[in-house]
Amino acid sequence: MLLLSEMAGAVFSNSYLASTLQIATFLLFTAVGVILARRSGVFFLAADGVLSFSATAAFLTDAAVRSLVLGDAQEGTQAYQALVGRADLFGWITGALLGISVGMAFTALLCWFLLRAKTNALVTSILFNLFAMTACVMCLHLVYREDRLISSAVAAAFPSLKIESAAEIPVLGGLFGDTSLLTYLAVIAVVAAFYLLNRTGFGLRLRAAEENATALISTGISAERTRFLGMLFAGAAVSLGGVSLALAGASPSLSIQPRGEAYLALVAVWACDGRLWKSSIAVLMLSLVGALSTIWSAFPIPASLVEMLLYIAALGGLWIHSYNLKRRRKRRLRRQKRIAEGEKVPQHGGTRRFFGRLGKRARK
Amino acid sequence: MNKINEKFPPSAQRKLTAGLVGILVCLLTILLFEEKRGESLRTFFLMPLGSLQELGELVAYATPMVFVALATALVFQCRRYSLSMIGSFMLSACLTTGFLLLGNEQPAWYLVPSALVISILAGAGAAAIPAALSIRRRVNITISSLILDFLILQLTSFILSNYMWDPAAGQSASFEIPERLWLPEILPALGLRFGFLLAAAAVVLLYLLLYRGRLGYEIRAVGASESMAGYVGLSYGKTVMAVQLLAGALAGLGGAVEMMGVQPRYIWDGSFPTVALLGILAAVVAGYRPLWIPLSCLFFGYLWRGGVLLNESTGFPVEVPLFAAAVMVLLLLAMRDLDVFRAAAGLFQKKQAGDAPAQGMPPAATQPQTAPRRAAKRPAKAKQQKTDAKLPADVPDGSEGVEEG
Numbered sequence: 001m002l003l004l005s006e007m008a009g010a011v012f013s014n015s016y017l018a019s020t021l022q023i024a025t026f027l028l029f030t031a032v033g034v035i036l037a038r039r040s041g042v043f044f045l046a047a048d049g050v051l052s053f054s055a056t057a058a059f060l061t062d063a064a065v066r067s068l069v070l071g072d073a074q075e076g077t078q079a080y081q082a083l084v085g086r087a088d089l090f091g092w093i094t095g096a097l098l099g100i101s102v103g104m105a106f107t108a109l110l111c112w113f114l115l116r117a118k119t120n121a122l123v124t125s126i127l128f129n130l131f132a133m134t135a136c137v138m139c140l141h142l143v144y145r146e147d148r149l150i151s152s153a154v155a156a157a158f159p160s161l162k163i164e165s166a167a168e169i170p171v172l173g174g175l176f177g178d179t180s181l182l183t184y185l186a187v188i189a190v191v192a193a194f195y196l197l198n199r200t201g202f203g204l205r206l207r208a209a210e211e212n213a214t215a216l217i218s219t220g221i222s223a224e225r226t227r228f229l230g231m232l233f234a235g236a237a238v239s240l241g242g243v244s245l246a247l248a249g250a251s252p253s254l255s256i257q258p259r260g261e262a263y264l265a266l267v268a269v270w271a272c273d274g275r276l277w278k279s280s281i282a283v284l285m286l287s288l289v290g291a292l293s294t295i296w297s298a299f300p301i302p303a304s305l306v307e308m309l310l311y312i313a314a315l316g317g318l319w320i321h322s323y324n325l326k327r328r329r330k331r332r333l334r335r336q337k338r339i340a341e342g343e344k345v346p347q348h349g350g351t352r353r354f355f356g357r358l359g360k361r362a363r364k
Numbered sequence: 365m366n367k368i369n370e371k372f373p374p375s376a377q378r379k380l381t382a383g384l385v386g387i388l389v390c391l392l393t394i395l396l397f398e399e400k401r402g403e404s405l406r407t408f409f410l411m412p413l414g415s416l417q418e419l420g421e422l423v424a425y426a427t428p429m430v431f432v433a434l435a436t437a438l439v440f441q442c443r444r445y446s447l448s449m450i451g452s453f454m455l456s457a458c459l460t461t462g463f464l465l466l467g468n469e470q471p472a473w474y475l476v477p478s479a480l481v482i483s484i485l486a487g488a489g490a491a492a493i494p495a496a497l498s499i500r501r502r503v504n505i506t507i508s509s510l511i512l513d514f515l516i517l518q519l520t521s522f523i524l525s526n527y528m529w530d531p532a533a534g535q536s537a538s539f540e541i542p543e544r545l546w547l548p549e550i551l552p553a554l555g556l557r558f559g560f561l562l563a564a565a566a567v568v569l570l571y572l573l574l575y576r577g578r579l580g581y582e583i584r585a586v587g588a589s590e591s592m593a594g595y596v597g598l599s600y601g602k603t604v605m606a607v608q609l610l611a612g613a614l615a616g617l618g619g620a621v622e623m624m625g626v627q628p629r630y631i632w633d634g635s636f637p638t639v640a641l642l643g644i645l646a647a648v649v650a651g652y653r654p655l656w657i658p659l660s661c662l663f664f665g666y667l668w669r670g671g672v673l674l675n676e677s678t679g680f681p682v683e684v685p686l687f688a689a690a691v692m693v694l695l696l697l698a699m700r701d702l703d704v705f706r707a708a709a710g711l712f713q714k715k716q717a718g719d720a721p722a723q724g725m726p727p728a729a730t731q732p733q734t735a736p737r738r739a740a741k742r743p744a745k746a747k748q749q750k751t752d753a754k755l756p757a758d759v760p761d762g763s764e765g766v767e768e769g
Contacts, residue, residue: 045506045507113694113697113698117698117700119697119698119700120697122445122506123440123445123648123697124694124697126445126447127645127648127690127694127697128694130641130644130645130686131687131690131691131694134641134683134686134687134690135687135690137681137683138393138681138683138684138687141681141683142397142681256635257634258517258635259514260510260511260513260514263507263511264511266507267511270504270507302522302525302526304518304519304521304522304525305518305522307518308515308518308519311511311512311514311515311518312515314511315508315512315515318503318504318507318508318511319497319501321503322497322501322502322503323501325501325502326501
């Protein structure tokens with residue numbers, strides 16, 4: 001009983017929201033990438049491979065550049081103090097740049113398979129993920145032969161925005177107290193993706209490439225090239241997710257155990273029919289569950305069981321979505337039946353009708 | 365060239381090339397990153413074939429892989445790309461180990477068959493969840509099965525660390541299953557166990573089922589076109605459920621065979637078993653055809669056994685064979701329609717043509733030589749494809765101009 005109340009108390013601590021944000025950062029980036037890929041007509045199952053490739057590249061480059069700049073300077077000495085700021089700066093900048101470029105190159109390779117060679121999308125993506133998983137683990141083991149946990153590598157963290165006064169707010173302090181810049185960037189990425197998809201010519205062409213490629217081709221635009229460009233944007237977003245997976249947080253670390261982060265983002269997107277705002281909210285909800293494993297790690301409950309909650313939540317989300325689908329299908333059928341019987345049916349249903357009424361009232 | 369193609373079809377050429385590249389990747393990785401090169405190469409490539417005992421070990425390594433590959437072949441032939449065989453394999457291996465360790469005092473004649481039954485049930489049960497979600501609720505089976513795999517990964521980690529963990533084992537591994545509870549030996553000289561017979565029977569049965577049976581025809585029909593299968597009166601749900609259950613049971617049986625004779629400790633704490641991943645790759649290499657699966661599994665088993673031996677002697681990363689296999693299969697996909705020998709010969713000829721101007725021959729003269737030959741190989745199909753490919757460009761809508769602009 002005491003344990004339960006303590007566990008509940010941990011949920012209302014500052015660190016819970018902070019770790020939620022950390023998980024939400026890479027999940028948001030990945031979800032944005034998956035949505036962009038979905039708009040390009042690609043089921044981006046290989047996002048997991050892109051994520052692990054970019055995370056590994058970012059982490060290894062960061063650690064290598066940092067140790068290169070630091071040279072032989074020992075920790076605690078004056079030379080170390082003089083160099084460490086510059087080393088960190090170079091470290092995270094090169095790490096992020098290389099992480100993004102490696103992820104995008106990997107996406108381009110995938111595009112060659114899917115769009116040019118036209119191989120089976122699912123089998124190719126599964127193979128790409130296997131390839132990425134083994135390549136990353138092999139790479140890490142080759143670099144740190146004896147070190148199973150990759151603990152000796154020290155990478156510089158992505159800088160964070162510290163607001164002293166905000167950190168003292170009781171529960172919400174975790175949101176703004178010490179948040180990585182990548183988290184703010186993730187929020188911007190969602191808005192940017194919305195703008196790109198819905199407010200630019202390229203977004204229109206991309207949506208056309210998914211929904212009606214024939215119409216697009218008839219206007220003289222190559223659907224394949226549009227899709228490829230869309231996939232590059234998607235790859236960049238997922239690679240940013242990889243970079244934040246490796247470098248966000250106070251002490252960057254890289255786990256070689258697979259956790260299926262990109263699959264969770266895929267679930268969030270698929271359970272929301274690829275809607276940007278809905279998927280972002282779903283991602284936040286998933287990360288609320290995912291953060292439990294971080295804050296409950298000090299309690300005497302098995303970590304695996306808490307980790308399981310995340311996957312159960314994901315499966316549950318898919319299940320709930322299937323009920324929504326069924327209800328929507330039934331509603332459509334009913335509407336068609338009423339039209340067939342000659343009844344008058346309103347043009348729009350649901351929320352739009354509600355807001356339409358509001359609008360009418362305002363006009364009156 | 366045509367004679368070679370008749371005797372050695374292009375698909376086999378591609379597989380041979382991919383296999384050679386797989387070996388090359390292993391070779392290069394070891395040469396680049398290992399200090400004692402000669403000894404390591406000998407350990408990796410020759411030791412698995414060194415003695416009769418080692419050969420038997422190789423076959424034993426490949427046996428559980430065959431089950432997973434068969435499950436993958438079955439699922440992928442039906443084109444419901446679920447990956448629940450990894451989860452089925454892990455869950456059944458974990459539960460089998462737990463069952464055998466718990467009932468250690470009971471007689472073997474009772475424990476061994478019940479363990480096999482438990483493994484089959486566990487495997488089928490794990491595969492049934494995404495299948496039911498897909499059939500009843502139309503949830504995407506690939507995503508749901510992957511998420512379920514991760515769920516099972518955490519569940520088995522929990523069971524391992526709380527109920528079966530052997531503190532004396534050094535790494536995170538369960539207690540060892542006593543040797544009297546392993547599957548009975550059938551060929552003591554090679555060290556082959558009853559699992560080998562089970563795998564062979566499964567290969568033959570699956571071949572008969574897929575290509576000689578009614579259910580197999582239904583499976584392939586649903587795989588070819590779901591709506592078409594519906595129109596001719598096949599039940600989509602029943603077929604997919606049967607496929608997933610059968611695949612889960614096969615993968616589960618593979619897990620039991622792995623635990624009872626090959627790998628007596630449950631060791632996969634937080635990472636997926638290499639056997640299962642290699643099994644999926646082996647199925648893709650074999651083109652989802654059951655009779656070719658043992659061959660591809662033996663090849664991957666050879667690479668993997670080499671990797672394990674090298675890891676034991678020098679600590680070289682054990683993932684090298686898996687990496688090589690992934691590269692190999694990706695290459696196989698990339699060479700989808702390539703005629704390897706012909707392409708190689710074409711390259712050679714082009715080189716000669718490139719040398720030709722020095723001797724006073726125009727390079728364009730080689731073009732008519734190669735063109736009729738290509739046409740002779742695939743007369744009707746090639747021509748049709750060519751015209752198809754040209755169609756969009758021929759449409760006078762000015763698309764080309766816009767694209768270039």
